[in-house]
Amino acid sequence: MFKKAKTVTSILQTLFSVAIALGVMFVFHACPAHEDGSYMSCHNAQLAVFAVGLGLSVVSVAGVFVKSSAAKKIISVLIALAAAVGAYIPQGIIKLCMMNTMRCHSVMRPAVIVLSIILIIISVVDFVLNLKKEEN
Amino acid sequence: MVIISAFLSFCVFGGSLILSSLKSGLNSLQARLGADIVAVPDEAAKNKDLEAILIQGKTGYFYMDRSNIDNIAKIEGVEAVSPQYFLATVSEGCCSMPVQVIGFEPETDFSVKPWIQKSYKNNIELDDVLVGANINTQVGDDLMFYGHNCKVAARLETTGTELDNAVYTNADTIKVLMAAAKEKGIELLAKNDPDTLISSVLIKVKEGHDPQKIAGEINVHYKNVSAVQTQSMISGIAKSLGGISEVVQILMWVVRILSLGIMIAAFAMITNERKQEFAVLRAIGATRGKLAGIILSESFITGLLGGVLGVALACLLILPFGGVIEQKTSLPYLLPNIGSAALAVLTAIATSAVAGPVAAVFSAVKISKIDTSLILRSN
Numbered sequence A: 001m002f003k004k005a006k007t008v009t010s011i012l013q014t015l016f017s018v019a020i021a022l023g024v025m026f027v028f029h030a031c032p033a034h035e036d037g038s039y040m041s042c043h044n045a046q047l048a049v050f051a052v053g054l055g056l057s058v059v060s061v062a063g064v065f066v067k068s069s070a071a072k073k074i075i076s077v078l079i080a081l082a083a084a085v086g087a088y089i090p091q092g093i094i095k096l097c098m099m100n101t102m103r104c105h106s107v108m109r110p111a112v113i114v115l116s117i118i119l120i121i122i123s124v125v126d127f128v129l130n131l132k133k134e135e136n
Numbered sequence B: 001m002v003i004i005s006a007f008l009s010f011c012v013f014g015g016s017l018i019l020s021s022l023k024s025g026l027n028s029l030q031a032r033l034g035a036d037i038v039a040v041p042d043e044a045a046k047n048k049d050l051e052a053i054l055i056q057g058k059t060g061y062f063y064m065d066r067s068n069i070d071n072i073a074k075i076e077g078v079e080a081v082s083p084q085y086f087l088a089t090v091s092e093g094c095c096s097m098p099v100q101v102i103g104f105e106p107e108t109d110f111s112v113k114p115w116i117q118k119s120y121k122n123n124i125e126l127d128d129v130l131v132g133a134n135i136n137t138q139v140g141d142d143l144m145f146y147g148h149n150c151k152v153a154a155r156l157e158t159t160g161t162e163l164d165n166a167v168y169t170n171a172d173t174i175k176v177l178m179a180a181a182k183e184k185g186i187e188l189l190a191k192n193d194p195d196t197l198i199s200s201v202l203i204k205v206k207e208g209h210d211p212q213k214i215a216g217e218i219n220v221h222y223k224n225v226s227a228v229q230t231q232s233m234i235s236g237i238a239k240s241l242g243g244i245s246e247v248v249q250i251l252m253w254v255v256r257i258l259s260l261g262i263m264i265a266a267f268a269m270i271t272n273e274r275k276q277e278f279a280v281l282r283a284i285g286a287t288r289g290k291l292a293g294i295i296l297s298e299s300f301i302t303g304l305l306g307g308v309l310g311v312a313l314a315c316l317l318i319l320p321f322g323g324v325i326e327q328k329t330s331l332p333y334l335l336p337n338i339g340s341a342a343l344a345v346l347t348a349i350a351t352s353a354v355a356g357p358v359a360a361v362f363s364a365v366k367i368s369k370i371d372t373s374l375i376l377r378s379n
Helices: A002-026 A041-065 A069-093 A103-135 B002-033 B050-055 B068-073 B171-183 B211-221 B230-273 B275-283 B288-329 B338-368 B372-378
Strands: B037-041 B078-088 B100-104 B128-131 B142-145 B148-155 B167-169 B200-205 B225-229
Touching: A002 A041, A002 A069, A002 A103, A041 A069, A041 A103, A069 A103, A103 B288, B002 B230, B002 B288, B002 B338, B037 B050, B037 B211, B037 B230, B050 B230, B068 B078, B068 B200, B078 B171, B100 B171, B148 B171, B167 B171, B200 B211, B211 B225, B225 B230, B230 B275, B230 B288, B230 B338, B275 B288, B275 B372, B288 B338
Parallel strands: B100 B167, B128 B148
Antiparallel strands: B037 B200, B037 B225, B078 B100, B078 B200, B128 B167, B142 B148
């Protein structure tokens, strides 16, 4: 039962990490480039979130194959922390554009925050499941 | 069953949250304007973008003679008048977009000052600007218009309308900005001196007087001025809101009925599968009421869990995307106050928690009448 649940949480972690990485580039991306081809600062936030998403994907894929419960717990903590950082990047670490009505504020930031919160919740569940396994 | 209950409460809470936000937005727009009538140049009144400029913060400008302020103030029934001066900026460099800069008279104003966040108590000095809630800047930051730096003196409270995108300042700062525009080669704007010209006059009508009559009087007596009732500008938005509200309410009822139907069927199937378990319970002494109680309490817990889950999901998926909803519906959108939101949360959870036992009543009655010996013998 625990083993099955843990596999599910690990797969979910991978799916949401990939969703952050690919989503921020292709679905809920930042404001488009100006006519002259230049980008606004939110583009840097998009790239930073993509990098975090990529890192999250690699770590969470590793989490699917790792067997040690201690390593799995560390991975869950890492994923939760990285997801929190990812959620904080748009506007918190890298300032977004001038108007809150612009795409980076109204689409990219909330989408990154929502996916990160879900990822954090999954990681907490995964951590608890690994704790339980140890107790058993 | 938890998923169905969660879906039900997600739809009930999400629907009522969106509806009440749209209603709050409309009320906020009405309150935000503060004026009963807006007087604008006659040619501006014929412009189809007038409403967008006046109530949606779209960039644009038009001017009329300043003497109109005194003329309008003299009309019987007019309680207060306050002029505004529109200056549209251009997108400059990285991360900015054109905003409507609105010059106002702090001495006569009754439309902007009530929305300044309580923290600000000073006067509006030269180069001070008040920014709408949608402008991503903090008090004390610099904002550049036409290459001239202005200081953000205060932020206005969120109104949920496009007026949150505008920047407000006094006439002196407007003059400085126009000089800056001239230096940048934007001659057209620099010709319109705010000492002699204004864009609009906001008019507050005394209680007991008819705004329509006063608007009519302005339209008849002053040929170059056109008075528009704010109520008539808002009625278009109210109409759209009415349409959306109707569709959302119908959808919410469809979801309620469908969920209840699915839950009734699901409970019937589940209790049918657990017939033997109930027969054993009955055989060891459980009363009929006890069996019905088990089903009803299980369904209540399932409904409650689903309700909480649905509300949590709705908070996660609807609250952060208010900006998108506002843009897609083109309607003012303002989240309701904490009291209304808490009421919506409780209603959604209660609906889901009650729907469980309601859907399980048939199964509970059926199981309380089971023939124990028949069921046990058949297996």
